[in-house]
Amino acid sequence: MKYIKILVISLLILQSCAQKSKKSAANVGGNDFKIEFGKVAKKSVFSEEGMSIWGGSLVKGEDNLYHMFYSRWPKAPGWIWVSHSEIAHAVSDSPFGPFKFKDVALKVRGAEYWDGLCTHNPTIHKFNGKYYLYYMGNTGDLKIEGTPEKEELNWVHRNNQRIGVAVADSPSGPWKRFDKPVVDVSKDDNAHDALVTSNPSVCQTPEGKYLIVYKGVGKKFPLPNGGPVVHCVAIADSPTGPFVKREKLAFEIKGERFPAEDPYIWFQDGKYRAIVKRIKEIDKKRVFSLVQYESKNGFDWVPSKYHEISERKVQWEDGRVQQFTHLERPQVFFENGKAVALLCAADTIVNKVRNSFNIQIPLIITKD
DSSP states (O other): OHHHHHHHHHHHHHHHHHHHHHHHHHHTTOOOEEEEEOOBOGGGEEOOTTEEEEEEEEEEOTTSOEEEEEEEEEOSSSOOHHHHOEEEEEEESSTTOOOEEEEEEEOOOOTTSTTSSEEEEEEEEEETTEEEEEEEEEOOSSOSSSOOSSOOOOHHHHHTOEEEEEEESSTTOOOBOOSSOSBOOOSSTTSTTSSEEEEEEEEEOTTSOEEEEEEEEOBSSOTTTOBOEEEEEEEESSTTOOOEEEEEEESOOTTOSSOEEEEEEEEETTEEEEEEEEEEEETTEEEEEEEEEEESSSSSEEEEEEEEEESSEEEBTTSOEEEOSOEEEEEEEEETTEEEEEEEEEEEEETTEEEEEEEEEEEEEEEO
């Protein structure tokens, strides 16, 4: 009987140690973040007359101004970003605006360049004293001058999408562009990104390397669409590459061909974190929301404890709540190590015309 008691006590001690060890292992990855939106000021909306505005990424310069890089294209005849987008530059003395157009950062430079006719979806970073502007660029079969008479998706331009980076000593430029993409398509037709590379998100790792998560389109499904649309991961020793691709995909959902888009990744409090546009198909319609993922190593991504962030809703300072059809291209702005603002593309329909703009949303992050 005495030995049985000793055995039972020993087993209880071992069980308690195992439970403590499990709890400890669960906490190795750092805190859980709950991400919420603060109230949005009227000045925190940026638009331009006659232009469609999409996305927006923000950095603070040595001049103490806030520099926003964003996509824009002529509003008429419609959603022609794939062939006519350019990356422009606006400034403000606050991360919440108002912003004022300053110049075009990455101009049209000719169909002979891989990014000569279109630049789109910028994300700006400062690494080791220099500014790195990552973006999607393409070329195609359209003339530089003029716009098409009607809205249409140009598949030549779409399937020429590649990821580039431009470098400058100041967010006001001049920007050094390169003759080759920083992340090109894979030569293997069976690769996840054999057709398109696009929409980069980049962060510096604790070891000083550079992690990129980007949209890839393969050739598994018939052209010109191709597919599926996935998120690939690569890493480099330098902000300008070369980036070494990994086989593991991010943000996958079994049975879905296009589950997510537009991630913004960063490393904070022991984890890689991402705000991602989730794409669901409900009653044969695509419905979007913003969700949160996390990773311990930057390669293996899982839904966060507080996965859901927003169903495209914001609250204005006057208390009015508005739900947009689109609230996407999330880009987090940090100041003094704190995430203070989320820049998103949003739009409204006025007289059957799609009016798009950038919105700067205050972030409220609580930690477990």
